[in-house]
Amino acid sequence: MQIGDKSTIFMKEQFKKYYDKSAGSLNFPERLSEREIGYIPFQGSMTRHLSFGTPSELRTFLIREVPRSVHYSSGYYSAPTLPMAQKGWKGADLIFDIDTDDLHTPCQAEHSRWICTACSSIGVGKRPTQCSKCKQPRLKAIKWSCPKCLDSAKGDTVKLLDILCDDFGIPRNEIEVFFSGSRGYHVSVYSKKYESIDQMARSDIADYVSGKGFLLGALSLSSKRRYNDLLRSFPEANGEGWKGRIGNHIVNKLDLGAIEPMEQVISQISKTKTTTLRHLAEDALSLFSARIDPTVTSDVHRILRLQGTLHNETGMMKKKCVDLDTFDPTTDPVVIGDEPVKVIVDKSPPLSMMEKIFGPYSSETVEIPSFAAILLIGKGFAKVV
Numbered sequence: 001m002q003i004g005d006k007s008t009i010f011m012k013e014q015f016k017k018y019y020d021k022s023a024g025s026l027n028f029p030e031r032l033s034e035r036e037i038g039y040i041p042f043q044g045s046m047t048r049h050l051s052f053g054t055p056s057e058l059r060t061f062l063i064r065e066v067p068r069s070v071h072y073s074s075g076y077y078s079a080p081t082l083p084m085a086q087k088g089w090k091g092a093d094l095i096f097d098i099d100t101d102d103l104h105t106p107c108q109a110e111h112s113r114w115i116c117t118a119c120s121s122i123g124v125g126k127r128p129t130q131c132s133k134c135k136q137p138r139l140k141a142i143k144w145s146c147p148k149c150l151d152s153a154k155g156d157t158v159k160l161l162d163i164l165c166d167d168f169g170i171p172r173n174e175i176e177v178f179f180s181g182s183r184g185y186h187v188s189v190y191s192k193k194y195e196s197i198d199q200m201a202r203s204d205i206a207d208y209v210s211g212k213g214f215l216l217g218a219l220s221l222s223s224k225r226r227y228n229d230l231l232r233s234f235p236e237a238n239g240e241g242w243k244g245r246i247g248n249h250i251v252n253k254l255d256l257g258a259i260e261p262m263e264q265v266i267s268q269i270s271k272t273k274t275t276t277l278r279h280l281a282e283d284a285l286s287l288f289s290a291r292i293d294p295t296v297t298s299d300v301h302r303i304l305r306l307q308g309t310l311h312n313e314t315g316m317m318k319k320k321c322v323d324l325d326t327f328d329p330t331t332d333p334v335v336i337g338d339e340p341v342k343v344i345v346d347k348s349p350p351l352s353m354m355e356k357i358f359g360p361y362s363s364e365t366v367e368i369p370s371f372a373a374i375l376l377i378g379k380g381f382a383k384v385v
């Protein structure tokens, strides 16, 4: 998108309307003055290492600047405006990112598109090595999430919350869940117990919630297992943690739930083939683990999109999910108005927003509500006519 073109001007106008109306009532994360703030303007590149003493200073900034995107640090610093090495790290929220990109949903084959950064042509399907039109190799995959992808991300977020609350004992009121504004969910834990842990410990937590590194030996399921070992290590009915989840899954799948006492159950398990037990254990790990991006969790200096601000590619808000079950990412974070606007759209997948479906469009001029136009412009499919 060229600076000063009609589409950029339209997008900025729409963002301005939103910030004029809503910035005054936005809430930000606790300890705002200790966090680094960065933003990308509509014209120019990213500015980092800013800090705002109070929420109202930041609200004023949003109204005055109308940024294309705004980010905050999960970390807290003594001097957030200094270069990284001199900031004085004091701690960080424990954060998790669940992105539809990492979920490999089968529908991605239907809606994957690419755009050539040299000639702007768009292609359907997986990104080839060169542009079919201008033969240049500078192609970018357009990231797209349909309602099925977003549902899948919500499912993983629910699993993550279960693990954080049940296995780590984190109180639910110390956890906030947000829709990221585009492709998934952010989970932030604000806890005295976890704020000062280092990168290694965060990386271990990321592995744990992803079900990585669980040794089947811990359940004595190896081929050399003995009845007594199994009796000692196999979890009680409804046991806790990964051991409990895997144990329950094995018991349920082998139909041993109604059998008592435990010795009988163990004797049945010890007679089951090792490969069957291994498959069941691996099943349980993939069924109940949360597919998070581990690099986000382990990074103690991460910057994330700021809650209440708009996503640069969708115009949707990063929104707190008060009730994740009923949260609808295709309507709840839509804050741009519905005034119709004429755009030319090419090769866009069907877009579900506000209980309507827009497209698929192929090289056509259409008049659609501003909220849908902004998303198609932001992703690179549309231009204002």
Ligand SMILES: [Zn+2]
Residues within 6 Å of the ligand: 116, 117, 118, 119, 120, 121, 131, 132, 133, 134, 135, 136
């Ligand atoms: Zn091209």
Ligand SMILES: [Zn+2]
Residues within 6 Å of the ligand: 105, 107, 108, 111, 144, 145, 146, 147, 148, 149, 150
């Ligand atoms: Zn999808």
